[in-house]
Amino acid sequence: xxxxxxxxxxxxxxxxxxxxxxxxxxxxxxxxxxxxxxxxxxxxxxxxxxxxxxxxxxxxxxxxxxxxxxxxxxxxxxxxxxxxxxxxxxxxxxxxxxxxxxxxxxxxxxxxxxxxxxxxxxxxxxxxxxxxxxxxxxxxxxxxxxxxxxxxxxxxxxxxxxxxxxxxxxxxxxxxxxxxxxxxxxxxxxxxxxxxxxxxxxxxxxxxxxxxxxxxxxxxxxxxxxxxxxxxxxxxxxxxxxxxxxxxxxxxxxxxxxxxxxxxxxxxxxxxx
Numbered sequence: 001x002x003x004x005x006x007x008x009x010x011x012x013x014x015x016x017x018x019x020x021x022x023x024x025x026x027x028x029x030x031x032x033x034x035x036x037x038x039x040x041x042x043x044x045x046x047x048x049x050x051x052x053x054x055x056x057x058x059x060x061x062x063x064x065x066x067x068x069x070x071x072x073x074x075x076x077x078x079x080x081x082x083x084x085x086x087x088x089x090x091x092x093x094x095x096x097x098x099x100x101x102x103x104x105x106x107x108x109x110x111x112x113x114x115x116x117x118x119x120x121x122x123x124x125x126x127x128x129x130x131x132x133x134x135x136x137x138x139x140x141x142x143x144x145x146x147x148x149x150x151x152x153x154x155x156x157x158x159x160x161x162x163x164x165x166x167x168x169x170x171x172x173x174x175x176x177x178x179x180x181x182x183x184x185x186x187x188x189x190x191x192x193x194x195x196x197x198x199x200x201x202x203x204x205x206x207x208x209x210x211x212x213x214x215x216x217x218x219x220x221x222x223x224x225x226x227x228x229x230x231x232x233x234x235x236x237x238x239x240x241x242x243x244x245x246x247x248x249x250x251x252x253x254x255x256x257x258x259x260x261x262x263x264x265x266x267x268x269x270x271x272x273x
Contacts, residue, residue, distance in 0.1 A: 019113035
């Protein structure tokens with residue numbers, strides 16, 4: 001767009017920061033005029049303070065003013081969201097004729113940002129494909145190196161599966177011999193780093209400790225039962241009418257007949273004063 005070309009370098013640096021993933025803005029996908037487009041909702045981020053060659057922002061009012069200035073160069077436009085046909089389909093968007101910046105509104109991107117990573121990735125992909133197609137023309141030493149490399153990778157994968165099978169067999173044996181069982185490399189399949197996957201070497205398969213909340217809930221249950229088993233009586237008097245007694249039947253009564261714990265209402269005759 002012509003308006004984007006006339007933007008100052010400081011504002012362009014702000015836009016590049018917002019368009020990148022460093023800003024932490026959640027980017028959504030919508031449909032505008034039949035075309036998929038990214039849109040976002042503004043938020044405050046402390047990462048902006050580390051930028052150089054950008055306007056300084058210390059308050060929320062200054063941030064709103066800065067983004068309003070950027071909006072005039074049509075890097076992003078204010079849009080209204082509609083209702084999507086299903087939860088999986090993107091929402092339709094419509095450009096709002098009143099272009100101003102409000103932190104609570106949504107804005108659609110009309111700026112793709114720096115494209116050098118896309119170009120480099122495309123060139124690298126083409127180069128890898130050509131190198132694979134021309135593998136028979138490689139020098140013998142390079143083909144031998146690729147063969148050794150593939151054998152090494154396959155060996156590592158096979159070693160990983162062998163460790164998984166051995167640790168499972170060892171665990172089954174220890175369940176029978178020394179309950180509750182021992183896991184070799186207990187963090188092998190955990191979401192940790194490569195080195196942390198092999199630390200510690202072994203560990204007992206102890207059950208996980210229950211949280212304090214579950215303990216408190218269990219401790220509260222006996223007290224509730226004692227309260228429910230106690231007989232409660234409520235007497236109400238309204239304008240000299242007869243007294244009404246609401247009595248709950250305890251399940252621990254002396255009768256052998258099972259009784260319901262539902263409340264029973266009885267009329268008690270009013271005493272003569």
